[in-house]
Amino acid sequence: MNRRDFLQLAALASFSSLSLTLPGSRGWAYSNGKDDDSSKKLIVILLRGGMDGLNVIAPYGDSQYQTIRPTIALHKSASGGLIDLDSYFGMHPALMPIYPLFQEKSLAFVHACGSPDPTRSHFDAQDYMESGVPGKKSASTGWLNRLVAQLPSKHSPVQAIAIGSVLPRICAGPAAVATVAANSKISKGALDRPRVESAFSEMYSGLNNDIGASFAEGMAAHKTVNQIMASPQDIYSDSDAKEQMIANRGAVSPNAYPNFGKQLATLFRKDASVQVAFVDFGGWDTHIRQGAEQGALAGHLSPLANGLADLVKGLGPLYKDTSIVVMSEFGRTAHENGNGGTDHGHGNVMWLLGGGVNGGKVYGRFGGLKPNDLYEDRDLPATTDFRSVLTVVLGEQMHVPKSALAQVFPGFQANGNVFTS
Amino acid sequence: MKQESAVFLTVQLLFGPALFSTLVVLPSSPVLAASRSKHVSTARVKMAKSGSSMASLGPVSAPKPLTSDQKVVQVLNRLTFGAKPGDFERVKAMGVKAYIASQLNPSSIAENPAVEAQVASAEIIHKKSADLIKEFRLVIAQNNAARKEANSKDASKEEQAMKQKHIKVVADQIFKTRLVRALDSERQLQEVMVDFWYNHFNISINKGLDHVLIGVYEEQAIRPNALGRFRDILGATCYHPAMLFYLDNWQNAAPGTLMVVPGGSTKDKAKKKGGLNENYARELMELHTLGVDGGYTQKDVIELARVLTGLSLPTRGYWGQFYAVRHDQGEKVILGHKIKAKGAGEIEEALDFLAHHPSTAHHISYALAQYFVADEPPKALVDRMAKRFSESDGDIKAVLTTMLESREFFDGQYQNNKYKSPFRYAMSSLRASGSRPAHYEPIYSFLKLQGQPLYACLTPDGYKNTKEAWLNSDALLKRINFATAIGSANFSSAGGNRALSQSSGQSYDQVLSTVNGGQLSSRTSAVIAKSPEPFKMSLLLGSPEFMSY
Numbered sequence: 001m002n003r004r005d006f007l008q009l010a011a012l013a014s015f016s017s018l019s020l021t022l023p024g025s026r027g028w029a030y031s032n033g034k035d036d037d038s039s040k041k042l043i044v045i046l047l048r049g050g051m052d053g054l055n056v057i058a059p060y061g062d063s064q065y066q067t068i069r070p071t072i073a074l075h076k077s078a079s080g081g082l083i084d085l086d087s088y089f090g091m092h093p094a095l096m097p098i099y100p101l102f103q104e105k106s107l108a109f110v111h112a113c114g115s116p117d118p119t120r121s122h123f124d125a126q127d128y129m130e131s132g133v134p135g136k137k138s139a140s141t142g143w144l145n146r147l148v149a150q151l152p153s154k155h156s157p158v159q160a161i162a163i164g165s166v167l168p169r170i171c172a173g174p175a176a177v178a179t180v181a182a183n184s185k186i187s188k189g190a191l192d193r194p195r196v197e198s199a200f201s202e203m204y205s206g207l208n209n210d211i212g213a214s215f216a217e218g219m220a221a222h223k224t225v226n227q228i229m230a231s232p233q234d235i236y237s238d239s240d241a242k243e244q245m246i247a248n249r250g251a252v253s254p255n256a257y258p259n260f261g262k263q264l265a266t267l268f269r270k271d272a273s274v275q276v277a278f279v280d281f282g283g284w285d286t287h288i289r290q291g292a293e294q295g296a297l298a299g300h301l302s303p304l305a306n307g308l309a310d311l312v313k314g315l316g317p318l319y320k321d322t323s324i325v326v327m328s329e330f331g332r333t334a335h336e337n338g339n340g341g342t343d344h345g346h347g348n349v350m351w352l353l354g355g356g357v358n359g360g361k362v363y364g365r366f367g368g369l370k371p372n373d374l375y376e377d378r379d380l381p382a383t384t385d386f387r388s389v390l391t392v393v394l395g396e397q398m399h400v401p402k403s404a405l406a407q408v409f410p411g412f413q414a415n416g417n418v419f420t421s
Numbered sequence: 422m423k424q425e426s427a428v429f430l431t432v433q434l435l436f437g438p439a440l441f442s443t444l445v446v447l448p449s450s451p452v453l454a455a456s457r458s459k460h461v462s463t464a465r466v467k468m469a470k471s472g473s474s475m476a477s478l479g480p481v482s483a484p485k486p487l488t489s490d491q492k493v494v495q496v497l498n499r500l501t502f503g504a505k506p507g508d509f510e511r512v513k514a515m516g517v518k519a520y521i522a523s524q525l526n527p528s529s530i531a532e533n534p535a536v537e538a539q540v541a542s543a544e545i546i547h548k549k550s551a552d553l554i555k556e557f558r559l560v561i562a563q564n565n566a567a568r569k570e571a572n573s574k575d576a577s578k579e580e581q582a583m584k585q586k587h588i589k590v591v592a593d594q595i596f597k598t599r600l601v602r603a604l605d606s607e608r609q610l611q612e613v614m615v616d617f618w619y620n621h622f623n624i625s626i627n628k629g630l631d632h633v634l635i636g637v638y639e640e641q642a643i644r645p646n647a648l649g650r651f652r653d654i655l656g657a658t659c660y661h662p663a664m665l666f667y668l669d670n671w672q673n674a675a676p677g678t679l680m681v682v683p684g685g686s687t688k689d690k691a692k693k694k695g696g697l698n699e700n701y702a703r704e705l706m707e708l709h710t711l712g713v714d715g716g717y718t719q720k721d722v723i724e725l726a727r728v729l730t731g732l733s734l735p736t737r738g739y740w741g742q743f744y745a746v747r748h749d750q751g752e753k754v755i756l757g758h759k760i761k762a763k764g765a766g767e768i769e770e771a772l773d774f775l776a777h778h779p780s781t782a783h784h785i786s787y788a789l790a791q792y793f794v795a796d797e798p799p800k801a802l803v804d805r806m807a808k809r810f811s812e813s814d815g816d817i818k819a820v821l822t823t824m825l826e827s828r829e830f831f832d833g834q835y836q837n838n839k840y841k842s843p844f845r846y847a848m849s850s851l852r853a854s855g856s857r858p859a860h861y862e863p864i865y866s867f868l869k870l871q872g873q874p875l876y877a878c879l880t881p882d883g884y885k886n887t888k889e890a891w892l893n894s895d896a897l898l899k900r901i902n903f904a905t906a907i908g909s910a911n912f913s914s915a916g917g918n919r920a921l922s923q924s925s926g927q928s929y930d931q932v933l934s935t936v937n938g939g940q941l942s943s944r945t946s947a948v949i950a951k952s953p954e955p956f957k958m959s960l961l962l963g964s965p966e967f968m969s970y
């Protein structure tokens with residue numbers, strides 16, 4: 001079966017017509033005159049380790065699927081089985097919390113998607129997905145940072161936020177990106193002591209240079225984030241007791257940070273200038289005993305899906321202007337390996353959520369699972385470049401003009417609009 | 422347990438003991454108008470892109486020769502990881518010229534016994550690469566076996582745990598040795614040059630095998646050649662298994678030949694037919710020698726990759742091994758230079774050719790001038806250094822001498838114009854204050870928080886040393902928090918800070934002499950003058966002056 005479903009995200013035609021750009025005082029501006037320039041939001045979630053896309057959005061209608069994944073394939077069943085999407089693809093049951101979004105068409109998937117670079121190294125593949133320049137190892141900035149540099153700004157210190165204590169590669173670069181600790185609501189350092197802050201502020205405020213500006217920017221971001229997180233009125237009515245978790249370092253598994261959706265939504269809701277956020281999760285490298293409907297993979301998908309549902313609920317009225325992208329550096333082998341797991345592969349499934357998404361559909365050029373359809377007889381090929389998807393999200397949903405997109409993904413030319421052709 | 426204590430210490434270090442019992446009313450919020458506009462950010466991205474070929478046209482303003490005291494400050498700033506109390510007076514007494522001469526000849530300087538002891542105790546940096554590879558493979562095999570037996574549910578967790586354990590071993594020896602040397606080696610310029618070359622020929626601890634090889638790579642390929650000939654360090658990095666693994670040349674083989682190499686851990690790999698891997702060949706020209714604008718083409722990358730086919734991981738010894746059966750037997754042409762087929766000798770010929778190419782002389786000189794003089798180094802200086810590079814057959818000491826005798830190096834325009842990298846910031850604050858960590862984990866954590874974890878730059882271009890790369894608002898606040906902890910540790914009374922030992926008890930004035938020879942801006946001086954005594958050191962180490970060098 002050769003399934004050729006192309007993306008038609010541009011029922012967004014209405015949005016597209018608004019995205020014509022006019023040169024403005026900051027280089028460009030929206031043409032509809034109504035849009036607040038920070039009203040379009042973007043949240044990027046990176047799953048580090050190589051999520052097994054073939055068991056997240058499973059091609060259960062393909063005759064090969066059960067054969068090549070004898071112990072890990074998902075099955076339809078009366079209860080707890082895979083969730084049918086279009087009688088060819090089915091969704092992992094752990095994603096049930098976001099299934100309503102699929103039904104109301106604000107959740108879409110793009111299958112067989114990935115980097116054009118053939119590497120199967122986590123190290124290289126994550127690097128390329130974060131730099132946005134596959135194959136070029138010396139690219140020093142991340143594409144989200146380049147995006148922030150291209151966005152019209154109100155000089156908010158919290159326009160862009162990365163969850164975690166370390167600025168990830170995707171956010172590296174000259175544009176300011178604030179960091180917010182996962183789980184902990186408020187991070188305090190010596191500078192939170194009034195006397196310390198007062199003395200250093202006096203020292204740095206006299207500097208009429210970039211170091212002085214950096215200090216002011218940093219203090220403002222730090223205070224804003226702490227204010228947002230300390231505000232007594234939470235946008236959630238239910239108890240937050242379970243949200244108090246011990247902070248983990250690095251890319252924690254979603255189990256260790258189940259309240260990420262609530263925390264992100266709180267940041268966006270309480271400060272209108274927050275426009276871009278990034279969070280990453282580890283634990284997707286399922287070489288051994290990944291399970292099927294239940295098991296290791298399900299154990300990671302479940303808190304992720306719950307968090308996403310929290311996020312959408314928490315965003316409330318902002319959701320219509322928000323794009324949420326979930327991606328992973330590569331997919332895994334089509335065949336199950338000898339240990340009940342899967343090894344590093346290529347094509348994967350990208351998830352798109354948001355008010356501007358023409359969802360309820362699985363997009364992408366999915367060629368089937370027969371050996372000849374696979375890359376090197378083993379992996380789903382990446383038939384859609386991940387940047388093609390991101391280009392549409394940024395261009396049509398965030399209204400980033402073409403000239404700016406060329407800075408975000410230098411050297412990348414979408415081969416036609418894969419979403420509409 | 423150890424993890425927990427590391428976290429605890431970090432918290433201690435970053436937060437420091439409470440300093441004040443009285444609270445003072447906050448001043449009004451800092452003026453936000455000073456925030457950098459996105460225009461500036463965009464301009465910076467563009468600037469960064471035009472890359473290494475760009476040099477400023479030199480001082481537009483009239484030359485501002487440094488005074489003799491300022492010259493002492495300049496050599497201490499640039500030839501060391503930051504002055505220690507007493508350094509200023511010492512160098513002033515011996516003379517700037519004599520100091521430079523001694524630092525250029527590290528073997529003439531008696532080494533600090535504590536440093537020698539640490540180096541001797543770090544077994545992992547003295548081993549043979551082949552042995553480290555074997556040990557690593559064994560650990561992995563045992564781990565896989567144990568995992569199957571244990572019927573484990575969560576593979577990634579165990580892989581993670583195993584890796585963490587290894588990284589811990591590495592950290593205890595390699596990281597600590599690096600820090601002890603940077604902090605207390607008397608041969609400071611050698612250590613500074615190790616930092617320069619390691620980043621020039623960068624490999625990352627995060628890539629598989631390399632997490633056991635970084636130590637021997639630095640100790641055997643980089644450090645012995647740091648002040649030697651460029652051709653030697655180029656050859657040493659080329660043949661070192663750590664580089665062969667990092668940039669994939671161990672898999673680079675003439676198409677169709679069998680992938681029978683010791684690195685192939687699975688049957689799958691052993692059966693696999695080889696093919697060209699251009700990764701190392703590309704970076705060898707783009708980053709290590711000619712530079713991105715050095716005049717090579719994609720065709721040259723492929724030709725050089727063909728030259729390098731067959732150079733892979735060793736079964737014994739310190740260096741890589743050449744597997745003739747995997748080598749491309751044809752003739753190659755690199756930038757118009759014909760290389761006749763002669764097996765391993767082709768690699769020597771290609772390295773000779775690249776090391777002597779004028780683009781390489783310029784590329785290396787630019788990088789050195791950027792590291793030691795200015796983010797956009799003066800073109801005239803770079804040109805003179807490149808000329809010296811070519812005339813001296815790539816003698817690094819000679820090129821540095823040209824730079825250190827130049828008018829530009831001792832011009833006021835190029836003093837305190839460099840922004841410290843996180844590594845330099847951490848080392849200089851510890852050197853200045855005389856504090857030494859009882860445990861090094863808080864320092865590793867700080868560097869990680871700053872975005873410069875030790876040995877973990879993912880990309881082969883290494884950590885940058887420019888302001889554009891490191892001036893970041895969030896990171897700046899964390900530096901100040903760090904400074905507050907370091908500064909207060911020296912004066913904290915009962916109990917003290919558990920993360921720090923050997924508080925030197927330096928007086929504020931002694932430490933002040935390490936910062937720009939004691940010269941601070943009037944504003945910084947005023948703020949410090951009116952602050953209570955125990956807080957002065959923190960203010961000094963967190964001051965704008967201390968961020969630059």
